[in-house]
Amino acid sequence: NAGVTQTPKFQVLKTGQSMTLQCAQDMNHNSMYWYRQDPGMGLRLIYYSASEGTTDKGEVPNGYNVSRLNKREFSLRLESAAPSQTSVYFCASSPRTGSGELFFGEGSRLTVL
Amino acid sequence: GENVEQHPSTLSVQEGDSAVIKCTYSDSASNYFPWYKQELGKGPQLIIDIRSNVGEKKDQRIAVTLNKTAKHFSLHITETQPEDSAVYFCAANNNNDMRFGAGTRLTVKP
Numbered sequence: 001n002a003g004v005t006q007t008p009k010f011q012v013l014k015t016g017q018s019m020t021l022q023c024a025q026d027m028n029h030n031s032m033y034w035y036r037q038d039p040g041m042g043l044r045l046i047y048y049s050a051s052e053g054t055t056d057k058g059e060v061p062n063g064y065n066v067s068r069l070n071k072r073e074f075s076l077r078l079e080s081a082a083p084s085q086t087s088v089y090f091c092a093s094s095p096r097t098g099s100g101e102l103f104f105g106e107g108s109r110l111t112v113l
Numbered sequence: 114g115e116n117v118e119q120h121p122s123t124l125s126v127q128e129g130d131s132a133v134i135k136c137t138y139s140d141s142a143s144n145y146f147p148w149y150k151q152e153l154g155k156g157p158q159l160i161i162d163i164r165s166n167v168g169e170k171k172d173q174r175i176a177v178t179l180n181k182t183a184k185h186f187s188l189h190i191t192e193t194q195p196e197d198s199a200v201y202f203c204a205a206n207n208n209n210d211m212r213f214g215a216g217t218r219l220t221v222k223p
Contacts, residue, residue, distance in 0.1 A: 004156070031209075040122075042202055042213035043157070050209065059114065059212070090156050097209060101147065104156030 002026050004105035006091050012111045013081045021076040021108050023091030031094040032074035033058075033102065034066060036087040043090065049074055050097040081112045115140040117205050119214025127222055132190045134217045136203035139184065145206040146179060146186045150199045151216075157202055161188070193221045 004025045013019055025032065030051045035043040045058030049068040063085060065077045078085060088109050092102040116139040126132050138146075144165040149157035163170045163177045163186065170177050174193075179186040186205075190197055198221045203214040 040215050042117075042119075042215045044213070045211065048209060056209070092156075101159055101162065102149075102157075102211070104149075104158070106154070106156050 004091055004093055004103055006089075006105035006108050008108060009106070010109050012113065013078075014113050015082060017081050018077070018079050019081065019110075020078075021089055021091070021110075022073070023075065023105060024073045025091075025093040025103070026072065027093060027095075027103065028071070029093035029095050029103070030071070031097045032068065033092040033094070034064075034074070034076045035090045035092065036060065037090060037107070038087050046076065046089075078110075081110075083112045086110060086112045115143055115205050115207060115210060115212040117203060117212045117214045119203050119217060121217060122215065123218045123220075125220045125222065126193050128193060128195060130193055132188075132193050132197070132219055132221075134188045134201055134203070134219070135185065136187070136205075136214050137183075137185050138205040138212075140205065140207055140210075141181075141184065143205040143207045146177070147204050147206070148177060148188050149202045149204065149213075151202065152199045160201075190219075193219075195221050195223050197221050 007022045033048040034046040047066040049055045052071045091105045119136045147162035150160045151157040176189040200216045
C-alpha cells in the first residue's frame with residue numbers, strides 16, 4: 001500500500017542548479033498537486049493537474065515547472081534554484097478534481113545554498 | 114483569493130482535557146473544510162472534514178463545527194491522548210483552490 005511516493009526525500013542544491021522532484025501515486029487518482037510547506041505559512045499550492053494531460057498554476061508557481069507524465073506520475077522541476085525555494089515539498093493526489101480530500105506523500109526537504 | 118486564519122499557533126493541554134482549534138476564512142464560496150494532522154517527518158493526513166451544508170460532524174473523539182454566516186469553523190478533540198500530539202491544519206476549499214491555515218502545534222502532556 002504505497003499511496004503517494006516522492007523522491008528524493010532530501011536534496012541540497014547550490015543557487016542556480018536545477019533539479020526535478022518525482023511523485024507517483026498508485027491509487028488511480030485523477031488529480032495531483034504540488035505544495036510547499038514553510039514554517040508559519042501552512043501549505044501553499046504550487047501547481048496542480050486536474051487530470052492527465054492538464055496542468056494549472058496554483059498560489060505560488062513562479063520558479064517552478066511541472067509535467068504530468070501519465071496518470072500515475074507528476075513531477076516538479078526547479079530550473080534555476082534560489083535560496084527562497086528552500087522548503088519542504090509535498091505531492092498529493094485526489095480521486096476527483098475539487099473533491100478536496102488530498103492524500104499526501106511524506107515530503108521532500110530541499111535546501112538551496 | 115481565499116485567506117484562512119488559524120488560532121492558536123501552539124496549544125498545550127493535559128492528557129484527558131479537551132482541545133479546540135479555530136479557523137476563519139474569507140471566501141463565502143468555499144464549500145469544503147477539511148482538517149489534517151501532520152506528525153513529525155510525515156505528510157499531512159485527513160482526519161475529518163465538513164461540507165457547507167452541514168453544521169457539525171463527529172467521529173469518535175473528534176468533532177468539527179461550521180458557522181457559514183460567520184465564516185468560522187473549529188476542531189474539537191475530547192479526552193486527548195499523548196498520540197494526539199501533532200500539528201493540525203485547517204483548510205477551506207472552493208473547487209480546486211484549497212487554502213490552508215498556518216497550523217497549530219498541539220502538545221498533550223501525560
